Amino acid sequence: MRFGIICPPVPGHLYGMMTIGRELRRRGHDVYLLGITDVASHASNGYVDFAAIGIAEFPAGALDSYLNTIRNVNLLTIRKGIDWARTMCVALCRDGAAAVESLDLDALLVDQCQTEGKTIADLTGVPYLSICNALNLEGDESGEAPPPFLPWTPGEGIAARRIRNRLGHRVFASMMAPIVSQTNEFRKARGLSNLRNWEECISPLGTINNLTQGIDFLRGTNKRPMFYTGPYLDERPNETPFPWEQLDGRPIVYASLGTLHTAKWHILESIASACATLPVQLVVSLGQWTNECKTIQLPGDPLTVPYAPQLALLARAAAAVTHAGANTVMEALSHGCPLVAIPLASDQPAIAARVAWAGVGLVVPPGKVTNTRLRTAISTAIKQSRIRLKVDALRQEILDAGGVVAAANAIETVFTAIAPATNDSPQSVNQVNL
Structure with a gap:
C-alpha cells in the first residue's frame, strides 16, 4: 500500500509518526510525509519519502520562527497559534489533496491534531485513520473523562465532576471553532458539506493511541474504535553524541x-x-x-x-x-x-x-x-x-500492548478490511471487521 502521513510540524508528533512510517516501510509499504519544507529532514531521518505542501505560505525557516514565538504561552501566542493553524488548514487541504492524487496514495494516517484529514479524504475518496501522539482529543458526552489540556480528575460516578467535565469538553470544542470555520470555507468552495464540529474530523475507522489503558482515564462513551498500542518505539540507532x-x-x-x-x-x-x-x-x-x-x-x-x-x-x-x-x-x-x-x-x-x-x-x-x-x-x-x-x-x-508493531498491525488490518469497498464507501465503519 501507499500511505501518506499528516501531522503537526513539531518534533513530539513527528517522532511518533516517523516511527510508524519506518515500521510500515519495513513491511514493504510506500510511505510519504506530507509536510512543510522545514520538516523534510524528519522524513529523511525516518526513512520515508517527502511531499512538500504549503510552499507559498510556509517557506524555509518559517517553522523555527513560529516555534520561537509560541514557546512561552500567553494570549498573544495562542492567537498566533490559531492564525498559523488556519493558514495551515487551507494549505494542507489544498496541497494535501493534490499530493494524494499525484502520488496515487491508498490511505492516510492523520494526527488527531490535524483536522484536515476528513476534507482531504472527502476530496479524494482515500480513507484515513487517526493517530494519537498525545492525549485522545475526542469528547466524552458522559463526562467521565475530563477534557484534554486540563489537570482534572475523571468523573468516577460523581455528578459534579461529570457536569464539570462535560462543560470542559464544550469549551474545548468552542476553541476549535475557528479551525472548523476555516475548513468549512474551503469545503464550501469545493462543493463539500459543512462540518458541524471538529470531532467530525476524527476518523470513524478509529484512532491508534500511543497510551495504554493503565495510564489513561476511563471514558463513558466511545463513538469510534480505539486501538491502545502504547508508545511508538523502535530499535533505530541513536546518533546523538553523548559523553x-x-x-x-x-x-x-x-x-x-x-x-x-x-x-x-x-x-x-x-x-x-x-x-x-x-x-x-x-x-x-x-x-x-x-x-x-x-x-x-x-x-x-x-x-x-x-x-x-x-x-x-x-x-x-x-x-x-x-x-x-x-x-x-x-x-x-x-x-x-x-x-x-x-x-x-x-x-x-x-x-x-x-x-x-x-x-x-x-x-x-x-x-x-x-x-x-x-x-x-x-x-x-x-x-x-x-x-x-x-x-x-x-x-x-x-x-x-505491542507498541509500533501493534500500531502497524492495526493499520494494515483496518485498511485491508475496507480495500474491496473503497470506491463505494471508504469511510464506513461497518465495513471494518476487527
Missing part, C-alpha cells in the same frame, strides 16, 4: 523539559539544586532554546548536553524529571523509570494528572517548584516501593 564516559556510577536522574517550552531557567536551577544534595548524578537535556540563550551554569555540576539519547538514558535512569510531554512519559514508563512531572503547557497538565492517578510518579506544578519540594519528590520517586510496583506493572502493560 558516556562521564557517568560515574551513581543512580542517574534524567531531566528534560521537552523540545518547545525549554527555556525555564528557574526550574532547571531548582532541579539541579535538588539533585546536588542527593546521592545521584543529574543528566540534563537542555533543548534548542535553553542551549542557545545563555551560558550553562547550574548548581551541583550536573552533566548537561544540548540533546540527549533519551531512550538509552531512560533505560539506565533511576528517575526522570519531565515536563510531562506524552512521549517522554511513555518512554520513561516503557523503561520502568518513575517520574517527577512539572507540567508546563498544552496537554502536559492533563498528562501529569494521569501520572499521579496511575501512581507512577509525583507532580510538582511549575508555580510550586522549590528546591525542597523537588528534592523530596525525586527522592520519593526513587525510593518508594509503591511507586516502583506501579511503574513495573505499567511497564509490563506497555510491553504487552
Whole structure:
C-alpha cells in the first residue's frame, strides 16, 4: 500500500509518526510525509519519502520562527497559534489533496491534531485513520473523562465532576471553532458539506493511541474504535553524541523539559539544586532554546548536553524529571523509570494528572517548584516501593500492548478490511471487521 502521513510540524508528533512510517516501510509499504519544507529532514531521518505542501505560505525557516514565538504561552501566542493553524488548514487541504492524487496514495494516517484529514479524504475518496501522539482529543458526552489540556480528575460516578467535565469538553470544542470555520470555507468552495464540529474530523475507522489503558482515564462513551498500542518505539540507532564516559556510577536522574517550552531557567536551577544534595548524578537535556540563550551554569555540576539519547538514558535512569510531554512519559514508563512531572503547557497538565492517578510518579506544578519540594519528590520517586510496583506493572502493560508493531498491525488490518469497498464507501465503519 501507499500511505501518506499528516501531522503537526513539531518534533513530539513527528517522532511518533516517523516511527510508524519506518515500521510500515519495513513491511514493504510506500510511505510519504506530507509536510512543510522545514520538516523534510524528519522524513529523511525516518526513512520515508517527502511531499512538500504549503510552499507559498510556509517557506524555509518559517517553522523555527513560529516555534520561537509560541514557546512561552500567553494570549498573544495562542492567537498566533490559531492564525498559523488556519493558514495551515487551507494549505494542507489544498496541497494535501493534490499530493494524494499525484502520488496515487491508498490511505492516510492523520494526527488527531490535524483536522484536515476528513476534507482531504472527502476530496479524494482515500480513507484515513487517526493517530494519537498525545492525549485522545475526542469528547466524552458522559463526562467521565475530563477534557484534554486540563489537570482534572475523571468523573468516577460523581455528578459534579461529570457536569464539570462535560462543560470542559464544550469549551474545548468552542476553541476549535475557528479551525472548523476555516475548513468549512474551503469545503464550501469545493462543493463539500459543512462540518458541524471538529470531532467530525476524527476518523470513524478509529484512532491508534500511543497510551495504554493503565495510564489513561476511563471514558463513558466511545463513538469510534480505539486501538491502545502504547508508545511508538523502535530499535533505530541513536546518533546523538553523548559523553558516556562521564557517568560515574551513581543512580542517574534524567531531566528534560521537552523540545518547545525549554527555556525555564528557574526550574532547571531548582532541579539541579535538588539533585546536588542527593546521592545521584543529574543528566540534563537542555533543548534548542535553553542551549542557545545563555551560558550553562547550574548548581551541583550536573552533566548537561544540548540533546540527549533519551531512550538509552531512560533505560539506565533511576528517575526522570519531565515536563510531562506524552512521549517522554511513555518512554520513561516503557523503561520502568518513575517520574517527577512539572507540567508546563498544552496537554502536559492533563498528562501529569494521569501520572499521579496511575501512581507512577509525583507532580510538582511549575508555580510550586522549590528546591525542597523537588528534592523530596525525586527522592520519593526513587525510593518508594509503591511507586516502583506501579511503574513495573505499567511497564509490563506497555510491553504487552505491542507498541509500533501493534500500531502497524492495526493499520494494515483496518485498511485491508475496507480495500474491496473503497470506491463505494471508504469511510464506513461497518465495513471494518476487527
